[in-house]
Amino acid sequence: MNQSEQAVAALQRLIEQGELRPGSMVSERxxxxxxxxxxxxxxxxIQRLALNHMLRIHPNKGIEIPAISVExxxxxxxxxxxxxxxxxGLACRRATEKxxxxxxxxxxxxxGGFDLHGYSETVRETHALIIQAAHNPYLEALMVPLQTLSRRFWIMHVRDEQAEIAHGKRLHRDILxxxxxxxPDGAGxxxxxxxxxxxEFALSVVSRMAASHS
Structure with missing residues (x-):
């Protein structure tokens, strides 16, 4: 992994975990x-992540960490x-013995058992292994930004951490x-x-938001 790829991975992790706060402006420095x-x-x-909607570049103003709505x-x-x-499906057909x-x-x-951070790291590894096993070089560019932003939304809105982690673990284990x-049919x-x-989780966030304003 070269330094550019290291920077992409590091920034994706900071965005996902909310350490770069949604809606905030940051500088290159x-x-x-x-x-x-x-x-x-x-x-x-920054340029690569902007193409994937994970950052917005505002010339002469800075770099925005976009908020993510339910929509x-x-x-x-x-x-x-x-x-x-x-x-x-590709992973089922192409996975090597390794x-x-x-x-x-x-x-x-x-x-095993996880806290929220450990679980999100393990989920990232799960999806990375699936991409690797699919042996298609175009999948990573499509999947990683979508998965990172999706996990960020989940992390931001999760309430009962252990119940949601237990549910998520079962779903990921079924895929693996x-x-x-x-x-392929079972994996799909x-x-x-x-x-x-x-x-369903995203829709539950809508319901929770509506209830809090009623």
Whole structure:
């Protein structure tokens, strides 16, 4: 991983975890300090993340960390639904023995207990392994921004952390198990089940917001 890729990964993580606060303005120098990387890789990362709607560049004003609305989340999930079904199907067909071993190990890890941060890191690793096992170089550019923004929304709005983590773990383990069995139909169904959960979660946020204003 070169320094530009390191900067992209670091900024994605800071955005996902809310350490770069939604709606805030930041500077290039501030992002250099946050990542510990130099001007050139950070500048390249900013340009790449802006293309994926994870940052907005305002000339002479700074860099905005966009807020994500329920509408944004639902729009992203529409695209993510289709792309992830493709990804898990390819992973079932193309995973190497090395990929399968890594997926089996991660499925076992998902049986353990997690706090919110540990769970989000493990989910990121889960999706990275699926992308790797699909062996299509275009999938990462499509999937990672959608997944990062989706996780940020979930992290921002989760209330009963352990109940939601337990539910999410089951859904991710079902996807990994289907890939281990090289079952494209089962993996696709499990991926859709995860997406449906995230849609339901987003709609529950709408209901909660409406209740708080009534």
């Amino acid at each position: 501030g992002l250099m300090a946050a990542t510990g990387l130099g001007r050139t890789p950070v500048r390249e990362a 944004d989340q639902l729009s992203g999930l529409e695209v993510r639904r289709a792309v992830e079904v493709l990804a898990v 990929d399968i071993a890594a997926i089996a190990a991660l499925k076992a890890t998902l049986a 198990q289907a890939i281990l069995l090289r079952d 169904a499990a991926s859709i089940a995860l997406n449906s959960y995230l849609v």
